[in-house]
Amino acid sequence: MLNLFDNFDQASFDLLRSQRSAQIKIPTVVINDDGFLPTEVESPIKFFGQYNKNRSPLYFDQIPVPKYWRILSTASQGEIYDLDQKKANIFYHSTDNSRQVKEVRWLDRYGKINWVDHYNCNGYHFATTFYENGQPTWRKYYDKHQEVFLTWNLRVGGLFLTEDGQKRYFTSWIEFVKYYLMSRHFKLDHVFYNTLNQGLNVTMALPDNGTDTLFWHEPLTGDELPGNMQFLMEHSTRTKHIIFQRYADWQRMKSVLTDNEYVDFSYLGTIYPHPRGNQLRPEALIFTNSDEIVELTTLVKQLPQVKFHIAAVTEMSEKLLSYQQYSNVELYPNVSRQRVKQLITDCDIYLDINRQNEILDAVRGAFEQNMLILGFDETLHEAQFVAPQNVFKVTEAKQMGERILNALLKPALMKELIDTQRKLASEVSVQDYRNQIGALKHD
Helix, strand or coil: CCCECCCCCCHHHHHHHHHHCCCCCCCCCEEECCCCCCCCCCHHHHHHCCCCCCCCCCHHHHCCCCCCCEEEEECCCEEEEEEEEEEEEECCCCCCCCEEEEEEEEECCCCCCEEEEEEECCCEEEEEEECCCEEEEEEEEECCCEEEEEEEEEECEEEEEEECCCEEEEECCCHHHHHHHHCCCCCCCEEEEEEHHHHHHHHCCCCCCCCCCEECCCCCCCCCCCCCHHHHHHHHHEEEEEECCCCCHHHHCCCCCCCCCCEEECCCCEEECCCCCCCCEEEEEEEECCCCCCCCHHHHHHHHCCCEEHHHHHHCCCHHHHHHCCEEEEECCCCHHHHHHHHHHCCCEEEEECCCCCCCCCCHHHHHHCEEEEEEECCCCHHHCCCCHHHHHHHHHHHHHHHHHHHHCCHHHHHHHHHHHHHHHHHHHHHHHHHHHHHCCCC
16 A cells, blocks of 8 residues: 655645544655655655755755855745845745745846755755746756755656666656556555545546545536546546545535536545643634734733734834733733743644735644634635634624633633634544544555
């Protein structure tokens, strides 16, 4: 058995973590390595690059630059200058102010991208993407000795792999991945994949003597199934099972997904960790990267009995700092990671009311801590973790305040709202997970 993911995105992380929680341990391969894969997750680039896993990520001020050039940085990104000429933009792996370098995008004198240097979690410059007229044209991958082992023509798709002094040519990335899987001698009798893109294409290229499962996590729009899923229903392929991972979509579609000649359909959600329950403490948390916190004044004044903890990984504006005048507001500019962990532990309400980008995976973190999550329809960042009755219009700030107060005073209501959050997030038990996967393994 093998997990085969296009990317190690949130859906792939959830699927792998659910398997681990259910004590199901199978190898995991990611097709597109961004350089920051977990240690236990494999990829073709990791395999051929042979990087030293004991090295640390590259910190922003460790980027090699000519003498007298300046590196400027905020919590979210950095810039490189030669006097007043911007030479590059720096992008980090995360928004937690760790400033671990993921990409350096080098610019020409007109401010257009010339090339991009990619760095991995071990601090290696592992790839460079070259641009022409604003479009990526070539990518070169480097091993631990900074020797090129893979060259990819991004325009036509062909690749050259240097292995043991020999050059191999592949017509596509899919063909290259197939070669890697065969070289690693993975057991390919049953592949778990979670997209109808590269994962599906790789399984289609494998020998026919296998039984595969698609874990479908993307939201459905309307009542039409994706074209590639319909293809699987109409043709005999290695894919014999399609598992819906979104409860709402499964409830809506299961009546029309009757017995099919080639695939069977079922539902299996996600196992989430919940280190604690909600303790009904009047402590509300907001993580923000801006001062655009919708109706904050209204809520602060309406709920004097609630302590509002507002944290940012950067400095705070004068507008936000002015909330120090309220005795029930505590501000945390340039918040440390240790303080973030403490706030997540100490608060039982999360307000998703920041109009700008989410930071620190705040909503998901709040959900896993069984916080009551509320937000406005204009500010929601992760709607799947918020009960519909806790989503308000901007004009309904007072109703939001009333909901918070009622939930704190009524344990039964708080439990009902938390249970709704978990159901909406497609949460399942460890035992249900084991039973479903076990049925797939032995059919």
